[in-house]
Amino acid sequence: MKYRVTYPVKFVVLVLMLFSFIGTSIAQEEATELTFSATVSRLKVRALTAKGKAIEQLAKFQNSRKILILQALVDGDLFEVRDSGQIVIAESKEDKYSIVLADNGNGIGLVESSAIKKIKLNNRLRSKIRSLVATLQLNSAAAEVRLQAVKTLGKSINQQSLFTLKKRAEIEKDDDVLDALGLVIALDNLNSTDRLIRLKGIETLKQKTSLKAVNRLQAIIDKNNEGQFIEPDAEIRKQANSALVKIQARLQVYAVAETVFFGLSLGAVLVLAAIGLAITFGVMGVINMAHGEMMMLGAYTTYVMQLLLPHHIGLSLILSIPAAFMVSGIVGIGIERGIIRHLYGRPLETLLATFGVSLVLQQAVRSIFSPLNRSVITPDWMSGSWQINDFLSLTWNRLYILVFCLLVFAFLLQILRRTRLGLEVRAVSQNRNMAKAMGIPTDRVDAMTFGLGSGIAGVAGVALSQITNVGPNLGQAYIVDSFMVVVFGGVGNLWGTLVAGFSLGIANKVLEPYAGAVLAKILVLVFIILFIQKRPRGLFPQKGRAAES
Amino acid sequence: MKKFLYKTGLSTVLSALVLMAGTSSAVRAEDTIKVGILHSLSGTMAISETTLKDTMLMLIAEQNKKGGLLGKKLEPVVVDPASNWPLFAEKARELITKEKVASIFGCWTSVSRKSVLPVIEELNGILFYPVQYEGEESSKNVFYTGAAPNQQAIPAINYLMNDIKVERWVLAGTDYVYPRTTNKILEAYLKSKGVDAKDIMINYTPFGHSDWQSIVADIKKFGSAGKKTAVVSTINGDANIPFYKELGNQGISAEDIPVIAFSVGEEELSGMDTKPLVGHMAAWNYFMSEDTTKNAAFIKQWHAFTKDTKRVTNDPMEAHYIGFNMWIKAVEKAGTTDSDAVQKAMIGIKFPNLTGGMAQMLPNHHLSKPVLIGEIQEDGQFFTVWQTNTLVKGDAWSDYLAESKPIIADWTAPISCGNYNTTTKKCSGQNY
Structure with a gap:
């Protein structure tokens, strides 16, 4: 009778066991199903695979802050507080950071930058987050956000994202977004097994100005290594070919526009660099080897201004323009008064002396600022590009420099034409003795x-x-x-410098795709040498008796 | 004309400098061991080489604190070859014949090393060369403490191919010997891995190239063919900043087309606006961000020496650190600073790397090193995303080029040759 257990007892035991089983399984459930805050705090793990898992889990939560957190993470604004291990979103304020808790948005206040540690990502995680965020933003109320999301997802398409995009296409109202969606879907249509869908896809791609479309169509009409067509269907090849011809006709126009823009922007840099020299060398006849160092001083002035105004990068850049003019101008006057005025009419000595000055200035900068390059930050409004379409995008910094170059040129031209100084400069450069006789203080003008x-x-x-x-x-x-540029344009002629700079820039950029950067530069140099042989006075030679002598 | 002026101007300044260095060293010449430092302190390469001069001064001061070498103090002899390649040879000759230095630590660019090579071989000196280079060389008198291509370029390609699944390759470089040779090796390697010729784009640009618009536009077009594309960059020095800026401005991010660079380190990044660079990569054997006690101590020492806590450390600095300490060990082992004895003693010397593991001087005068791949972070440091499990042995002659495949370098008996053909069993002498 020892082990006799009655039925009711057995039943109770069974029920108890069952309960305990359920109890443990609930506990296990809790262990895997973390709360939102706990998931956020798992982002700080160092191992990249674990971090990737945490990111995926975070995206599954129904929490309004998840997009914000993921965006902060990919932008590098998500930090871990060193002491407490809390995950915070930080915003740079002067020298400190203003931080708020990532999971609930409660502010903590200002901390030193040493108190927080950035949560690091690698490229794979970064692109994973971007596509997660894009998927979430696909239903955003703002059309631009949706457009950006479609573009991001279109970069690396998979079955799942394609499904989401097709779903979106059914309800999308905005034309631009529909256009972008159409491209992604048409590209996918080409992979279909149904011939009609493929032809429809090609038909849609014909209208698109997209690099992806060009490459995809090109792949259809390409031959493999044995000289056989990869695509067996002749009709599809024919359609693809005609679509490609059509796109390429448009592409040609954009390609020319792009080359011209590249050439003009290179030309603008050349003109900017040469225009000061056009005055000292062109008008005054001084071979100033330290001219480059004047530009260097201007660049360092920008750096110093940026150090003075570290939180207003854009403003510091604008203020640098007058500051650099003053700094380089004063150094220039110093060089003229100290050295060059003793050497007028002796070009070889001037050349040597100014070359010496350039070495001195370089070494001075090395001693003061260190021989290392200094980092000058580009303001946001000068970064990025104006994306007109897939084939043509104009980078902002080049565009601004082009405009800036024209402004500087106009400014200089006005000074020489309209001001008293300009008048005196022209008088002295045409006939120094006569100008002196007329009472112009040539020393001061120089x-x-x-x-x-x-x-x-x-x-x-x-x-x-x-x-x-x-x-x-x-x-x-x-x-x-x-x-x-100055010699090619014609010594002493500002317009010559402008035309020479731009034409050399464009010539360089037209040659570059065929000849490569190294050979293009050599070809341009050879051309100039030949040109100078034929016309020693450059494009726009100065006329008149003074110039002849 | 300009070149002539450049030379005369510089040499006057330099000879004055050398004169000063000479007179100060003559006072206590007898009881010291002289160490030559041959790094450019002016001209284009000053940007990279000045740091190495400082590193050497720091290491020598440290060694003197520990009691010097063989009971004598070490005395640094600094000369400035001014980024002028022929001047490197002249200065090397001066260091050995006039200053009678026991060894020289110096050079950066391959052309400066090639220019020093005949002098150092003729006078039987010792040169420690701390920079990653193109290989295809092994001199009896040179110890290569930087990476050979198989310790930097090849592992980087493997990482991109296997982990990032890159299928199209842009090999972009500055137009001189290091990028040309490296790209030749890489092209042969890629083709041996089955990469089609039309999936490889090779591009060269002049030194200091600053207008990258068309090239970046080309890369963008090349990279939009539906296959994952990466740029393998051997672009040198100053040209990098405008290159990365243009990439950023034309909207190419590291996630679309990553760039892996072999010449961009912490020092170069400290002079750049790093915003457009985040996520681009570099392959080195050392990163300042590596978290080891040895590295932390080295960084602390460097900050104390330069009195600047913002100064960064980089790979060639570690190479000098290892090279210098190996030389100390070799001299102690040989009991003399005599060139032949030290050269013999050097082979097999071990010294710990700053990032872990034990570097060893191999019979081909190269080191065994770990290979690290890091992604650039906004603070100008690298985040290591991949590294080799074991140390990689430096290979002087690439196995991927048909002409150098059968060649090995081995400076131990019985071969004792830097250019030994294993099929013909012949040593072709100094024929490189």
Whole structure:
């Protein structure tokens, strides 16, 4: 009788066991199903696969803050507080960071940058988050957000995202978004097994100005290595070919426009670099080898201004323009008064002396700022590009520099034409003795002219700081180009400099795709040498008795 | 004309400098061991090389604190070859014959090394070369403490191919010997892995190229063919900033077309606006961000020496750190600074890397090193996303080029040759 257990007892035991089983399974359920805050705090794990899992889980929550958190993570604004391990979204405020808790948006206040640690990502996680965010934003109320989301998803399409996009296409009202959706769906149609759907896809692609469409169509009409067509269906090949011809006709126009823009923007840099020299070398006849260093000083002025106004990058850039003009101008006047005025009429000595000055200035910058390049931050409004379509996008920084170059040119032209200084400069450059006899203080005019040329070089340096390195060698990179432009354009002629700069820029960019960057530059140089042989005075030679002598 | 002026101007300044260095060192010449430092302090390469001069001064001061070497103090002899390649040879000759230095630490660009090579071989000196380079060389008198292509370029390609699934390749470089040779090796390697010739685009640009508009537009077109594309960049020095800026401005992010660079390190990044670079990659054997106690101590020492807590450390600095300490060990082992004895003693010397593992000087005068791949972060540091499990042995002669495949370098007996053909069993001497 020892082990006799009655039925009711057995039943109770069974029920108890059942309960305990359910109890543990509930507990397990809780372990895997983390709360929103706990998932957010798992983003700080270092292992990338675990971090990826946490991101996926986060996207599944029905929480209004998830897009915000994911966006902050991909923008590099999500941090971990070193002491407490809390996950926060931080915004830079002066030297400190203003932080709010990521999971509920409660503000914590200002902290030092050393108190928080950025949550790091690699490329794979970054693109994963971007497509997650895009999927979530596909139903956003704002059309631009939806358009961006479609474009992001279209970059790497898979079955799931395609399904979502097709769903969206059924209810989408906005034309631009529909257009973008149409492209993605048409590209997918080409992979279909149904011939009619494929032909429909090609028909749609014909209307699109898209690189992806071109490449996809090209793939259809390509042959493989054995010289056989990859696509067996002749009708589809024919349609694809005619669609491609149609797109390419449009593409041609954009390609020309792009080359011209590239050429003009390169030309603008050349003109900016050369225009100061056009004054000192062209008008005054001084071979100033330190011209490049004047540009370097301008670029360093931009750097210093940025250090002074670290939280107003855009403003500091604009203020740099007059500041650089002053700095380089004053140094220029100093050089003229100290060295060059003793050497007028002795070009070889001037050349040597100014070359010495350029070395001194370079080494001075090395000693003051270190031989390393300095980082000049580009303001947001100068980054990125104006995307007209897939084939043509104009980068903002180049566009601004082009406009800036024209403004500087107009400004200089007005000074020479309309001001008293301009009048005196022209008089002195045409006939120094006669001008002196008429009571013009040639000494002062020389100094002012040299200052003006140097100041303009400084202004050019501000522009250069936005597209190239700010370092001690900045000037050297441009001095040869500057002389080239001035000589080609015709010494002493501002319009010549403008035309020469732009035409050399365009010539370079037309040649580059065929000849490569190295050979293109050489070809342009050879052309200039030949041109100077034929016309030693450049494109627009100065006329008159003074120029002849 | 300009070149002539450049030379005369510089050499006057330089000779004055050398004169000063000479007189100060003559005072206590007898009881010191001289160490030559041959890095450009002016001209285009000053940007990279000045740091290495400082590193050497720091290492020498540190060693002197520990009591010097063989009971004598070490004395640095700094010369400035001014980024002028022929001047490197002149200065090397001066260091060995006039200053009688025991060894030279120096050079950065391959052309400067090639220019020093005949001098150092003629005078039987010792040169420690700290920079990653194109390989296809092994001199009896040179110890290569930087990476050979199989310690940087090849692992980087493997990472892109296997982990990122890249199928189209842009090989972009500056037009000189290092990128040309590296790209030749990489092209052969890619083709051996079955990559089609039309999926490889090779592009060269002049030194200091600043207008990248058309090239970046081409890369964009090349990369839109539906296959994952990456740029393998051997673009040198200053040209990188405008290149990355243009990539950013034309809307190419690291997620679309990643760029992996072999010449962009922490030092170069400190002079750049890093916003458009985030996510682009670099392959090195050392990153400042590596979290080891040795590295932390090295960084602390560097900050104390430069009195600037913002200064960064980089890969060639680690190479000098390893090279210098190996030389110390070799001199102690040989008991003399005599060139032949030290050269012999160097092979097999071990010294710990800053990032972990033990570097060893191989018979081909290259090191065994770990390979790290990092993504650039906004603070200008790297986030290591991949690294080799074991140390990779430096290979002087690439196995992927038909002409150098059978060639090995081995400076131990019985081969004792930097250019030994294993099929013909012949040493072709200094024929490179």
